[in-house]
Amino acid sequence: MTSLPPPSKVKLGLVIDLDTCVGCQACVVNCKEWNSPGYGAPLADSDPYGTKPSGAWLNRVHSFEATDHDNTSRVVHFPKSCLHCEDAPCVTVCPTGASYKRGEDGIVLVNEDACIGCGLCAWACPYGAREMDPVEGVMKKCTLCVDRIYNSHLAEEDRIPACVRTCPTSARHFGDLGDPNSAVSQLVKARGGFDLMPEQATKPVNKYLPPRDRPHIDADKSDAVDLLQMAKSATPNGFWKWLDSMLDRLGE
Amino acid sequence: MRPAASLIIFTTLSGLGFGLAAVIGTGLLKATSAQWAIIHGFVSLGFIGVGIIASTWHLGHPERAWRALSQWRSSWLSREGVLAGAVVMLLVIYVADQIYSGTVNAWLGGGLGAGLALLSLATIFATAMIYASLKPIPLWHHPLTPVNFVLWAIAGGLLLAATLNTWQGTTHSLPPLALITLLIATTSKIAWWQSPRKHNSTPETATGLGKLGKIKMIIPPHTEENWLQHEMGFQIARKHRNRLRPIALILATALPITLIITAPHSAISLTLATILHIIGVTTERWLFFAEAKHSVMLYYK
Amino acid sequence: MCADKNLNLSPPTSDRVAKTTCYMCACRCGINVHLMGEDIRYIEGNRDHPVNQGVLCAKGSAGIMQHLSPARLNTPLKRIGKRGAGKFAPISWDEALDLATSWLKPIRETDPRKLAFFTGRDQSQALTGWWAGQFGTPNFAAHGGFCSVNMAAAGIYTLGGAFWEFGAPDWERTELFLLFGVAEDHDSNPIKIGLGKLKARGIRTISINPIQTGYSAVADDWLGITPGTDGLLILSLIHVLMKTGNIDIDYLCRYTNAPWLVIRHPNGADDGLFWRDADGNPQIINRENGAPVPANQPNIQPDLKGEIPLNSGDSGGVAVPAFMLMAEAWLNEQYAPESTEAKTGIKAARVYALAAEIADAAFKREITINQPWTDWKGEQHAKMIGRPVSMHAMRGISAHSNGFQTCRALHILQILIGSVESPGGFRFKPPYPKPAEAHPRPAGKSTQPNTPLPGAPLGYPLSPDDLLVDDKGQPLRIDKAFSWDAPLSAHGLMHMVISNAFAGDPYNIDVLFMYMANMAWNSSMNTRAVIDMLTATDPESGEYRIPKIIYSDAYASEMVAYADLILPDTTYLERHDCISLLDRPICEADAVADAIRWPVLPPKRDVRGFQSVLLDLGARLGLPGMVDDKTDPLYKDYADYIINHQRKTGIGPLAGFRGQDGKAQGRGAPNPNQLDAYIENGGFWSKEIPENARFFKMANQHYQTFAVEMGFYDAPQPYTFQIYSEILQKFRLAAQGHGTMQPPEHLRPRINTHFTPLPEWYAPFEGAAVDAETYPIHALTQRPMAMYHSWGAQNPWLRQIHSHNPLFIPPALAADLGVKDGDWVWLESHHSKIKAPIAIMAGINPHTIWTWNAIGKRRGAWQLDPNAPEAKKGFLLNHLIHELLPMKGDGLRWANSDPITGQAAWFDLKVSITKAAANEPKEVAPNFPILNAPPNLETPKKMLRYGINILKGTRR
Numbered sequence A: 001m002t003s004l005p006p007p008s009k010v011k012l013g014l015v016i017d018l019d020t021c022v023g024c025q026a027c028v029v030n031c032k033e034w035n036s037p038g039y040g041a042p043l044a045d046s047d048p049y050g051t052k053p054s055g056a057w058l059n060r061v062h063s064f065e066a067t068d069h070d071n072t073s074r075v076v077h078f079p080k081s082c083l084h085c086e087d088a089p090c091v092t093v094c095p096t097g098a099s100y101k102r103g104e105d106g107i108v109l110v111n112e113d114a115c116i117g118c119g120l121c122a123w124a125c126p127y128g129a130r131e132m133d134p135v136e137g138v139m140k141k142c143t144l145c146v147d148r149i150y151n152s153h154l155a156e157e158d159r160i161p162a163c164v165r166t167c168p169t170s171a172r173h174f175g176d177l178g179d180p181n182s183a184v185s186q187l188v189k190a191r192g193g194f195d196l197m198p199e200q201a202t203k204p205v206n207k208y209l210p211p212r213d214r215p216h217i218d219a220d221k222s223d224a225v226d227l228l229q230m231a232k233s234a235t236p237n238g239f240w241k242w243l244d245s246m247l248d249r250l251g252e
Numbered sequence B: 001m002r003p004a005a006s007l008i009i010f011t012t013l014s015g016l017g018f019g020l021a022a023v024i025g026t027g028l029l030k031a032t033s034a035q036w037a038i039i040h041g042f043v044s045l046g047f048i049g050v051g052i053i054a055s056t057w058h059l060g061h062p063e064r065a066w067r068a069l070s071q072w073r074s075s076w077l078s079r080e081g082v083l084a085g086a087v088v089m090l091l092v093i094y095v096a097d098q099i100y101s102g103t104v105n106a107w108l109g110g111g112l113g114a115g116l117a118l119l120s121l122a123t124i125f126a127t128a129m130i131y132a133s134l135k136p137i138p139l140w141h142h143p144l145t146p147v148n149f150v151l152w153a154i155a156g157g158l159l160l161a162a163t164l165n166t167w168q169g170t171t172h173s174l175p176p177l178a179l180i181t182l183l184i185a186t187t188s189k190i191a192w193w194q195s196p197r198k199h200n201s202t203p204e205t206a207t208g209l210g211k212l213g214k215i216k217m218i219i220p221p222h223t224e225e226n227w228l229q230h231e232m233g234f235q236i237a238r239k240h241r242n243r244l245r246p247i248a249l250i251l252a253t254a255l256p257i258t259l260i261i262t263a264p265h266s267a268i269s270l271t272l273a274t275i276l277h278i279i280g281v282t283t284e285r286w287l288f289f290a291e292a293k294h295s296v297m298l299y300y301k
Numbered sequence C: 001m002c003a004d005k006n007l008n009l010s011p012p013t014s015d016r017v018a019k020t021t022c023y024m025c026a027c028r029c030g031i032n033v034h035l036m037g038e039d040i041r042y043i044e045g046n047r048d049h050p051v052n053q054g055v056l057c058a059k060g061s062a063g064i065m066q067h068l069s070p071a072r073l074n075t076p077l078k079r080i081g082k083r084g085a086g087k088f089a090p091i092s093w094d095e096a097l098d099l100a101t102s103w104l105k106p107i108r109e110t111d112p113r114k115l116a117f118f119t120g121r122d123q124s125q126a127l128t129g130w131w132a133g134q135f136g137t138p139n140f141a142a143h144g145g146f147c148s149v150n151m152a153a154a155g156i157y158t159l160g161g162a163f164w165e166f167g168a169p170d171w172e173r174t175e176l177f178l179l180f181g182v183a184e185d186h187d188s189n190p191i192k193i194g195l196g197k198l199k200a201r202g203i204r205t206i207s208i209n210p211i212q213t214g215y216s217a218v219a220d221d222w223l224g225i226t227p228g229t230d231g232l233l234i235l236s237l238i239h240v241l242m243k244t245g246n247i248d249i250d251y252l253c254r255y256t257n258a259p260w261l262v263i264r265h266p267n268g269a270d271d272g273l274f275w276r277d278a279d280g281n282p283q284i285i286n287r288e289n290g291a292p293v294p295a296n297q298p299n300i301q302p303d304l305k306g307e308i309p310l311n312s313g314d315s316g317g318v319a320v321p322a323f324m325l326m327a328e329a330w331l332n333e334q335y336a337p338e339s340t341e342a343k344t345g346i347k348a349a350r351v352y353a354l355a356a357e358i359a360d361a362a363f364k365r366e367i368t369i370n371q372p373w374t375d376w377k378g379e380q381h382a383k384m385i386g387r388p389v390s391m392h393a394m395r396g397i398s399a400h401s402n403g404f405q406t407c408r409a410l411h412i413l414q415i416l417i418g419s420v421e422s423p424g425g426f427r428f429k430p431p432y433p434k435p436a437e438a439h440p441r442p443a444g445k446s447t448q449p450n451t452p453l454p455g456a457p458l459g460y461p462l463s464p465d466d467l468l469v470d471d472k473g474q475p476l477r478i479d480k481a482f483s484w485d486a487p488l489s490a491h492g493l494m495h496m497v498i499s500n501a502f503a504g505d506p507y508n509i510d511v512l513f514m515y516m517a518n519m520a521w522n523s524s525m526n527t528r529a530v531i532d533m534l535t536a537t538d539p540e541s542g543e544y545r546i547p548k549i550i551y552s553d554a555y556a557s558e559m560v561a562y563a564d565l566i567l568p569d570t571t572y573l574e575r576h577d578c579i580s581l582l583d584r585p586i587c588e589a590d591a592v593a594d595a596i597r598w599p600v601l602p603p604k605r606d607v608r609g610f611q612s613v614l615l616d617l618g619a620r621l622g623l624p625g626m627v628d629d630k631t632d633p634l635y636k637d638y639a640d641y642i643i644n645h646q647r648k649t650g651i652g653p654l655a656g657f658r659g660q661d662g663k664a665q666g667r668g669a670p671n672p673n674q675l676d677a678y679i680e681n682g683g684f685w686s687k688e689i690p691e692n693a694r695f696f697k698m699a700n701q702h703y704q705t706f707a708v709e710m711g712f713y714d715a716p717q718p719y720t721f722q723i724y725s726e727i728l729q730k731f732r733l734a735a736q737g738h739g740t741m742q743p744p745e746h747l748r749p750r751i752n753t754h755f756t757p758l759p760e761w762y763a764p765f766e767g768a769a770v771d772a773e774t775y776p777i778h779a780l781t782q783r784p785m786a787m788y789h790s791w792g793a794q795n796p797w798l799r800q801i802h803s804h805n806p807l808f809i810p811p812a813l814a815a816d817l818g819v820k821d822g823d824w825v826w827l828e829s830h831h832s833k834i835k836a837p838i839a840i841m842a843g844i845n846p847h848t849i850w851t852w853n854a855i856g857k858r859r860g861a862w863q864l865d866p867n868a869p870e871a872k873k874g875f876l877l878n879h880l881i882h883e884l885l886p887m888k889g890d891g892l893r894w895a896n897s898d899p900i901t902g903q904a905a906w907f908d909l910k911v912s913i914t915k916a917a918a919n920e921p922k923e924v925a926p927n928f929p930i931l932n933a934p935p936n937l938e939t940p941k942k943m944l945r946y947g948i949n950i951l952k953g954t955r956r
């Protein structure tokens, strides 16, 4: 793989918490909004007011439903953008070198001035993280907001990706996944962060945090059992007695 | 995958053109005169050229196509470009050599021919590897993919060469060779179709949510088709697939073979065979794309 | 690899940043608009802003596209064709305002009621309501009546405030969070920020909702309740909590009317009223000696049970603490979980478990803040004790015909466990709490030519005497608000205006003046009929039944085609606005705040901010307060009004930066530089509430003092939570034949049954009126988070996310029907049918189907292609919903709304479903003729390259 730089020490990426994401699409639109007048060519839209509106987006949110054997189901909202893979197949297939992975921080980018719009990198990405711009004819992908995170025109606290800054639930985290002590690495460790399609051997930098277990607190929970017993055995008289004792205690 | 006309034309025609170039390089197709040498070269270059031009249709920025030659160290597409350029150069030199020296047996020709033949096959191989190297598309990600491409190119090249021969008025052993390679290519294609794919990506691995159960997309990210779905969401019905596969092979192999057997020296018959073959391979290529499924679509299931 | 050597890691991000307030929805987040020349480079959330704390939702992020929409109206328009034909002549503002004046002046001079002024999703109700009052018409309201008035009114009458603008969960401290019937809420970003905080702390959240998307999807537990039965579930929880002694007795004694003595005097005119002393003070039983004492005396320990015989001097009967009535009502076996499970679909075991969770968090995980404070009776408290269970609810429980009582039940559940205004529970945002008594009564009992109303058109009635009805009990308002049809309709009944005006019932009007409401489409029930009413003519005169319609919109919505005069508004980035404490402010539980919008970009069309236009019109009409002695306009424009208008001395639209020096807060003289100070401060002002005033605000002396200082009210207004509602009982007594104001005969039974002073559950009306076997399925809508009603459709970014709306149905139903994703079905209600495409989803209550709200568009509207998916595959459930219920045995058709507040019962809809035939077109039905676009609109672009100018300027 001649075209990938040696693995960087710093691996900037996102950690997305599927237990928290409500599928609001804020990150999706804010990403478009930041990037359209920002990096490379505009993120254009074809037929914007017509019958088949279609534009380039760097981040999309799907909603899935998981159904278990016992027919319990669970809706999971699922944002997806470039995972800035360590073994990025999109980079090595690129015939022009327009696609590249930065040696210093691992961000995968497209130099849109060199891109011929052949689309091969999008085929090579298992995740659908690259989209051909319908108007500009160049390949678009998440830049990890490379023009924000180092941007001295922005306040220090704003030097984070647009999608992370805007996410109302804070389901998106940004940081150095190459540093095991970083907040994001710790989060991944604590919550069992995982890779998408590990079998594709792309070694994504971005990680996903799984939806938390949903313990079904039912009547077998001890408190509930007590309460049930109490409620079933309680007599109107008992209730008034309890009340008396409570009122007595208040006076103390 | 969307069966884009540009890519179907490209792989079919340039395959044929490189196949013919390879046959020319082996010396199996001998020009009877300088004019015929030019015609052979022209036909080969013509197929290659039309194919490559077609391939640029689908580029967002064809004016920058030259940039595609730079990444030959890693990119099969770049390699293909570089190799194709080399083939075209060699072919021009080779034909020029023939015209100049009046013969293919000049000292240059042997080595040059071998080089031409090898590079032509390498180019087809490189084209095939563009597809075969793509893990997200299990149908293509298979060792037989390049074998198929190369075999179809050789068979097509031989058939085309045989046809040119009949037009030139020379008889030769090319028709039986074409016949045999067509059969081999067909066998290999059938094997490719039949052999199982290690498709281990599923909606469950794609989302990492398999632990929660079976995954179904309920709300797409955008309600109208987006580029990804347009490009990679093409789906062919099993019914059509089952019908088109035999049609492709009948056109690409069965009918040409019948024609070769019934009238191996008839220019008309072989021309017809070649045309049918091209239509057949076009169909096969259409299926090559149409049947392929990309892992991104796991997110849209 | 050829790394991009030219990559600029630090491109400039703006020439200037304008901080203002978003209006892509009603949540009012603060935004930083990054500008480059005249182009918007980027809109982001303002980190300092109390509402959104820096985040921005999808709609807010798409503001650029709204601002540049080709559907923007460009000039005032006068109708020249038939109504609905979309034929208009562009006219000048002077012509437009002269025309409006010529229509309105004669009305004001004769009968001001002939103007109905309804203002939709208005954020300037302090102005518009005042304007209506000065005009002299009682016929004013905004959109609350079809929106969430059940929630608002139930909150005000019970707690002195409800959710959203009134209050919010204590996200920082709560230990358990329950969410009832919320898909998105008005408090869009704050809820999400709050949920994020709970997730980060690992706090358990439970969603009660028939549909498991959005917030319900991330909840730790989801209860897929059957629509319309939340009241039962809540009362079941109350039943269990009471029965097992998991209620906060101290809290009930101190802060609620549970100890107040209620008269039990069957058939008496005072039955069910509080027993009061001569000064009108309610009485309690002193636990020490069993004797009655006024409830407002300090240091008395009340009893919650007991009985005081009332001698004839009083009234007869007995007086018992309200608490005894509560126990009687809710300990009744009808609310035992075993009795409710069949109707709610929530198993009894689950109800017990939920009750246990609530009890556990409230009482075993009690929290304390060591903050001394003094209550209104003067008692000192060393600390603040919290019951960290919080709840939030919105239209899922309020948009039903039993919504008012359900909302009350929910508030009472919170009170019973002592979690309202206690740390970790539900917290008010100033100027709330503010009980019904502190609000005005609706004005408009009599109207006079050329005379302002004596007060505000909207308010909170306290008894039948406050109703706006004539001697015969007939409604005085065109929407019949505050009549016996809907006595406590605190927000008016916008959804009834058009049908009543059409029918001339209770009277005919001359001008319907509307602002910002798409009544010819998604905000109406039975849209087709509404369109017919808007275009209906009188067979004799040939005149329109609603003679004149003035409408202000900013965009070419469906409604525009049905008006006679269009006053084109600016976009939210082009005008002044004021998010005022007098209206619907942006305060947080710990801070008072208000905000402005200001023109960050100049409108380059012939459009004007509606509020400025309204003031201009007011001046032309010579309305008091809008003209000086020489009848010259008092205010140049809205900005001038915001700065200089005073409601009372020292109190104006904005509370910040008052006084000549700009240092006064709350009260103070007008400050000519006030708006500049706001702009400099980020578009808003906020002031923290003192630490000792932050909880128990209704009873907290420090808070009451602060509130008076700030000008929320002029004297402290401490009060007691009204678990037992004497106000409701007064209406009930009237229905039972007591008093001078009594309902008409046909309404007596309904008022008697539903105005129970303690909430009881009753089945939603539509479900009860139609045959359950013919219409077995509940059909609901939900707000899509990335779209705002009808106005998001013109937005090319947002419409890519939602350009049509499938009907989501549960798998078992799909299997019964034999349908798969993408198939088409017919839905039929008692009055109409529609065709729609389906999608299958498991996380739905088994008797329920749903779709996104307001995605469907009329062909030709909003500058979209007439064949846009919004019109071909997008649909509205509104066609199925009727504003009236099917005919009953008595030959009467009741309103499809809550009997107490009149809130539209959108979610009571019951339907049947059948598969569409294979040969039917795959297109929605009903289909309407294509609307003609109004003149002078911009041609929509075929492709968009947003930012190309900016990129040329900034790159490399």
Ligand SMILES: Nc1nc2c(c(=O)[nH]1)N[C@H]1C(S)=C(S)[C@@H](COP(=O)(O)OP(=O)(O)OC[C@H]3O[C@@H](n4cnc5c(=O)[nH]c(N)nc54)[C@H](O)[C@@H]3O)O[C@H]1N2
Residues within 6 Å of the ligand: C120, C121, C143, C146, C147, C148, C515, C516, C517, C518, C519, C522, C523, C524, C552, C553, C554, C555, C556, C557, C558, C559, C569, C570, C571, C572, C610, C781, C782, C788, C789, C790, C791, C853, C854, C876, C877, C878, C906
């Ligand atoms: N089936 C079903 N129907 C429903 C509901 C439901 O849940 N289900 N919900 C109901 C509820 S709660 C509500 S609140 C209503 C909402 O329905 P509407 O109040 O009708 O809300 P919108 O569709 O947003 O329409 C508001 C109008 O304001 C215009 N507008 C936008 N910006 C501006 C501006 O800056 N100035 C001016 N002058 N006009 C502007 C828009 O163009 C649009 O025509 O819908 C109701 N309808």
Ligand SMILES: Nc1nc2c(c(=O)[nH]1)N[C@H]1C(S)=C(S)[C@@H](COP(=O)(O)OP(=O)(O)OC[C@H]3O[C@@H](n4cnc5c(=O)[nH]c(N)nc54)[C@H](O)[C@@H]3O)O[C@H]1N2
Residues within 6 Å of the ligand: C025, C059, C147, C148, C180, C181, C182, C183, C184, C185, C186, C187, C188, C208, C209, C210, C211, C225, C226, C227, C228, C229, C230, C393, C394, C395, C396, C397, C400, C780, C781, C782, C783, C784, C785, C786, C787, C788, C789, C907
């Ligand atoms: N993005 C966006 N935000 C908006 C709006 C918008 O159009 N778009 N509109 C604004 C307006 S005007 C309003 S009124 C608010 C409304 O905000 P919400 O109150 O969230 O209103 P809806 O989206 O109508 O959601 C109602 C929820 O109640 C559930 N529900 C229905 N019936 C029942 C029931 O009987 N019991 C229970 N427990 N749940 C039930 C539905 O499944 C749905 O999830 O949103 C405001 N915010």
Ligand code: SF4
Residues within 6 Å of the ligand: A020, A021, A022, A023, A024, A025, A026, A027, A028, A061, A077, A079, A166, A167, A168, A169, A170, A171, A172
């Ligand atoms: S902004 Fe946050 S919550 Fe919303 S869709 Fe994106 S990740 Fe999910």
Ligand code: SF4
Residues within 6 Å of the ligand: A081, A082, A083, A084, A085, A088, A089, A090, A091, A108, A124, A125, A126, A127, A128, A129, A130, A141, A202
């Ligand atoms: S996610 Fe796709 S585009 Fe991004 S680095 Fe990995 S392979 Fe490349």
Ligand code: SF4
Residues within 6 Å of the ligand: A093, A094, A095, A096, A097, A098, A099, A110, A114, A115, A116, A117, A118, A119, A120, A121, A122, A138, A139
């Ligand atoms: S589309 Fe552009 S970036 Fe992608 S492979 Fe082709 S040239 Fe490289």
Ligand code: SF4
Residues within 6 Å of the ligand: A030, A031, A032, A034, A035, A058, A059, A081, A082, A141, A142, A143, A144, A145, A161, A162, A163, A164
């Ligand atoms: S990191 Fe930046 S470019 Fe990538 S998805 Fe987020 S906002 Fe878009």
Ligand code: SF4
Residues within 6 Å of the ligand: C022, C023, C024, C025, C026, C027, C028, C029, C052, C055, C056, C057, C058, C059, C060, C061, C188, C189
């Ligand atoms: S919630 Fe979104 S649209 Fe509404 S005001 Fe806030 S940012 Fe704007």
Ligand SMILES: [Mo]
Residues within 6 Å of the ligand: C146, C147, C148
């Ligand atoms: Mo609403």
